[in-house]
Amino acid sequence: MRFNFLEDFLALVFPQTCSGCKTSLYAFEFQLCRKCEASLPITSYHLRPKENDLTVKLLGLTKADRVLAFLRFSKNGLSQKLLHQLKYKNKPQLGVVLGKLYGQKLIQAEFDVNWDFIIAVPLHPAKLRRRGYNQSAKFAMGISAALAVPVHEGLQRTKFTQTQTKKSRMERWENVKNVFHFGGKELEGKYVLLVDDVMTTGATLAACANALLAAGVKKVDLAVIAAGTV
Numbered sequence: 179m180r181f182n183f184l185e186d187f188l189a190l191v192f193p194q195t196c197s198g199c200k201t202s203l204y205a206f207e208f209q210l211c212r213k214c215e216a217s218l219p220i221t222s223y224h225l226r227p228k229e230n231d232l233t234v235k236l237l238g239l240t241k242a243d244r245v246l247a248f249l250r251f252s253k254n255g256l257s258q259k260l261l262h263q264l265k266y267k268n269k270p271q272l273g274v275v276l277g278k279l280y281g282q283k284l285i286q287a288e289f290d291v292n293w294d295f296i297i298a299v300p301l302h303p304a305k306l307r308r309r310g311y312n313q314s315a316k317f318a319m320g321i322s323a324a325l326a327v328p329v330h331e332g333l334q335r336t337k338f339t340q341t342q343t344k345k346s347r348m349e350r351w352e353n354v355k356n357v358f359h360f361g362g363k364e365l366e367g368k369y370v371l372l373v374d375d376v377m378t379t380g381a382t383l384a385a386c387a388n389a390l391l392a393a394g395v396k397k398v399d400l401a402v403i404a405a406g407t408v
């Protein structure tokens with residue numbers, strides 16, 4: 179039995195609720211209840227990491243090696259709810275929990291996780307100030323904790339881009355292709371996992387991957403929290 183008066187008191191006054199279904203969480207549950215955790219729509223991209231519908235999206239945009247997504251995105255589904263909580267409801271720890279779950283999943287699947295660094299797609303500093311955290315960096319931290327691979331934070335976002343949601347595939351690419359930059363030589367010859375929250379057209383991830391490859395990264399893999407038809 180736990181005897182942590184402050185924690186128990188806070189849990190009584192401000193009960194933690196599940197990010198998926200809003201039920202109260204037990205002390206051993208973090209961000210997600212057991213039921214929601216068990217019903218996460220986990221994808222099988224890690225079984226075909228070099229040839230799947232995400233790698234097809236990136237053809238002609240970048241030379242990423244393996245492309246992965248933890249969850250299948252579906253409108254009004256659990257993955258959309260979780261992404262909404264993570265991005266707009268001040269739930270940075272949810273990103274860490276999802277990253278840990280994904281890292282554990284990759285280990286269980288005996289996926290080859292020999293990356294030198296994990297790097298998150300950076301937010302523009304103005305957006306970072308507004309939100310208070312970078313949701314993709316939280317996901318990166320969770321994966322890092324599960325796999326014991328360090329996070330690297332040198333990738334820069336140089337321009338503020340308008341929202342991408344109403345743009346065509348080509349317009350999105352023009353909008354982001356030169357937005358990211360990595361200065362310095364410490365990634366030369368390294369193997370990097372680049373992570374983001376979602377993949378829609380893949381333009382943002384491809385632009386980031388290209389900035390890393392231009393900085394001398396040997397190989398870059400991509401992983402997102404969720405991907406699918408948006």
Ligand SMILES: [Zn+2]
Pocket residue numbers: 196197198199200201210211212213214215
């Ligand atoms: Zn739940």
